[in-house]
Every structure is written in C-alpha cells, then in structure tokens.
Amino acid sequence: MSPGAGNPALSGLPPEEMAALLAPLPAYRARQIRSWISRGAGTFDDMTDLPLSLRAELGKRFTLYAGEVSAGLRDPDGTVKLGITLSDGYCVEAVLLTDGEGRRTACLSTQAGCPMGCVFCKTGALGFHRNLDSSEIASQFFRLREIEGDIANIVFMGMGEPLLNLGELRRAVAALTGGGADFSPRRITVSTSGVVPGIRDLAENGPRLRLALSLTTADEELRRRLMPVTAANPLPAVKEALRRYQERAGRRVTLEMVLLGGINTRPQDAEALAEFARGLDAAVNLIPWNPVEGMRFEGRPLREPDAGEIARLRSRLEKLGLTVTRRFRKGRAIGGACGQLGTLAGGADQALQSRTPVTPQGRPRRVTGQ
Numbered sequence: 489m490s491p492g493a494g495n496p497a498l499s500g501l502p503p504e505e506m507a508a509l510l511a512p513l514p515a516y517r518a519r520q521i522r523s524w525i526s527r528g529a530g531t532f533d534d535m536t537d538l539p540l541s542l543r544a545e546l547g548k549r550f551t552l553y554a555g556e557v558s559a560g561l562r563d564p565d566g567t568v569k570l571g572i573t574l575s576d577g578y579c580v581e582a583v584l585l586t587d588g589e590g591r592r593t594a595c596l597s598t599q600a601g602c603p604m605g606c607v608f609c610k611t612g613a614l615g616f617h618r619n620l621d622s623s624e625i626a627s628q629f630f631r632l633r634e635i636e637g638d639i640a641n642i643v644f645m646g647m648g649e650p651l652l653n654l655g656e657l658r659r660a661v662a663a664l665t666g667g668g669a670d671f672s673p674r675r676i677t678v679s680t681s682g683v684v685p686g687i688r689d690l691a692e693n694g695p696r697l698r699l700a701l702s703l704t705t706a707d708e709e710l711r712r713r714l715m716p717v718t719a720a721n722p723l724p725a726v727k728e729a730l731r732r733y734q735e736r737a738g739r740r741v742t743l744e745m746v747l748l749g750g751i752n753t754r755p756q757d758a759e760a761l762a763e764f765a766r767g768l769d770a771a772v773n774l775i776p777w778n779p780v781e782g783m784r785f786e787g788r789p790l791r792e793p794d795a796g797e798i799a800r801l802r803s804r805l806e807k808l809g810l811t812v813t814r815r816f817r818k819g820r821a822i823g824g825a826c827g828q829l830g831t832l833a834g835g836a837d838q839a840l841q842s843r844t845p846v847t848p849q850g851r852p853r854r855v856t857g858q
C-alpha cells in the first residue's frame with residue numbers, strides 16, 4: 489500500500505468539504521488544489537505553485553485519489569477496464585468506452601459487489617461487500633482520465649445499485665461537478681434497477697442528472713423472477729417515481745432493456761414495454777446480453793439474443809411508437825461490457841493476476857492489448 493493510503497482523498501470531496509478539511513488554510517489554497525486536480529495532477533508534488541513545506545504537509549495528511557490501480561485491460565475495440573484495489577483490499581472495476589466519434593464515457597461503480605441479485609449480471613452474482621465512499625467513486629474517474637485523457641460523459645452503471653448509496657453518490661457528483669473536474673451534471677447519467685425511494689429522493693433533492701431505468705422487461709411477473717428488486721418496488725410505483733422525476737428534472741428518461749435470448753424478446757414484452765412507457769418521456773435502449781459463463785435462469789443457461797430476435801423486437805417497439813436505440817457492444821473481450829463487471833472483483837490477489845504489469849506505486853505502466 490502506498491504512503492498515505494487510508495488518509496482522506498481530497499479529489500472525492502465536495503468543494504466546501506475540502507475547504508473545511510484544509511482549514512485553517514485560506515480558501516484560495518483549496519481552489520488551487522482543485523484546479524490542479526482538474527488539470528490532472530498525480531501527486532501533491534505536481535502542485536508547483538504551493539510552497540514545498542505545504543506540499544509535504546498535505547502528503548502526510550491526505551492522499552489525492554482513493555485506491556490503487558492494480559489491473560488494466562484494453563479490448564481490441566478500444567474499451568479500457570481498470571481494477572482499482574481499495575484500502576480494504578477489495579477490487580472494484582471502472583470502464584472507459586469510446587464511441588464512433590471518439591467521445592469517451594466513464595462507467596463508474598458505486599458499490600463493491602451488489603446486493604440486487606439480477607440473474608443476468610456477473611456483479612449481482614458476487615453478492616454485496618460494501619458501499620463505496622465519494623472518494624472511491626470519484627477517483628475511478630480520475631484514474632481513467634489519467635490513462636486516457638479527456639472524458640465526455642459519466643455513467644453510474646458499473647458495479648452496484650447507485651441509489652442504495654445515494655449520499656456518497658451525491659458527494660461524488662458534487663466533487664466531479666464543482667471541484668476537480670468541473671463536469672456538467674447534464675453529462676452524467678445514473679442508472680437504477682428501480683429503487684423507488686431513491687428515485688423519489690433524487691426527484692425531490694437532486695442533483696438533476698440524467699436517469700436511466702434498467703427495466704429489462706415490463707412484464708411484472710417475469711421481472712420479479714429476473715430482478716428481485718421488483719418485489720419491493722413494483723413497476724407501477726417505479727413508473728410513478730419516474731414521472732415525478734421528469735416533472736422535477738425536466739429530463740427524458742432512458743429505459744434500458746437487457747435482451748436475454750428466448751426470455752424477454754417476445755411480442756408481449758414489446759406490448760408491455762409500450763404500456764409502461766405511455767405517459768413518460770422515454771427512449772428505449774436495447775442492450776443485447778453479454779455472455780457471462782455459468783449464468784443460468786431457472787435451471788437453463790442464459791444465451792445471447794440472436795440478430796432476428798433483436799430486429800423483430802426493435803421493429804415491434806418502433807411500430808408501437810417508441811424511440812429505440814441499440815447499444816453497441818463494447819469491452820466484451822475483457823469482461824468490461826454491461827453485466828460483465830466482476831472478473832477482477834474480490835480480493836487484491838485476484839486483481840493482481842490480470843494481464844497488465846503494475847509499477848510499485850500501483851500505477852499501470854501501460855494498458856495492454858489482448
């Protein structure tokens with residue numbers, strides 16, 4: 489573990505918390521530090537307009553980023569996945585996706601593991617370890633940026649259910665939007681499996697982010713079997729909460745459909761989805777399931793939907809008047825695609841078995857190809 493590990497990581501603090509923590513230093517010092525973080529400083533020693541003695545003092549009391557990069561993988565399609573080992577030895581994953589126009593999106597984790605148990609998700613199969621704190625969340629962004637440069641969008645769609653960790657998510661968003669990254673909230677999406685109290689809380693108390701619901705099917709009975717969250721959060725209550733969010737935030741919501749071959753691509757799934765979307769300003773995003781070895785649903789192995797199933801579902805949805813997009817598959821070769829996160833997760837030993845050599849400081853020298 490590097491010196492300073494376990495000390496508070498400044499990059500993940502909202503500006504006012506950072507200023508309070510640094511007191512009695514004058515407020516302009518906190519502004520200088522935030523400015524250095526926004527410019528990609530790796531250590532306090534990089535902050536050349538701070539006196540040497542202050543840099544040394546800061547290095548003793550704080551770290552800049554939480555966790556250490558212990559693994560890095562690059563898919564031939566350009567997707568990068570990092571394993572970041574936290575102070576308790578648990579490894580979480582963060583992914584950087586690049587679209588056809590070269591825009592980069594950081595997919596960040598909010599929990600170590602996940603308690604939700606969606607049957608199609610590798611992270612859900614790991615079970616729940618703990619919530620991440622704001623520094624552990626925000627630091628994933630800074631680590632990705634350090635390796636790949638500017639990032640256009642952030643999605644909280646990595647490991648965990650963000651709305652079960654809303655307090656720390658808020659602090660991380662405050663750090664990223666008001667502190668070290670000056671990120672626009674309009675370029676941040678939070679994805680939920682459908683936690684009604686969390687959606688309501690977000691609606692009433694902000695921040696105003698883009699919201700995505702991982703719906704998967706609007707057939708309530710099937711959804712209960714695929715996503716246990718449905719039992720305590722029935723779809724009518726989820727829809728009502730989304731409506732409230734739209735009223736307050738004025739934002740279109742995305743309904744994400746992880747398509748499971750032979751399970752939720754039936755004509756009745758299209759009809760149920762159209763019914764669910766009625767009255768919402770919503771776009772549908774089709775996400776063909778990404779294979780994870782050994783995952784089963786009620787005794788049968790899960791399979792990817794074939795091209796015909798996807799095309800038929802899409803055509804039905806469009807005929808029903810829905811706006812449909814399809815997510816391109818990225819990061820599958822490194823277990824970095826939607827639903828696949830968790831191959832590096834767990835203890836640090838596991839993470840260190842990955843393919844990227846790491847320096848003694850825990851930084852990857854480079855992100856390797858396959």
Ligand code: SF4
Nearest residue numbers: 602604606609612648
């Ligand atoms: S899909 Fe999301 S909410 Fe469901 S188990 Fe996976 S990480 Fe958790």
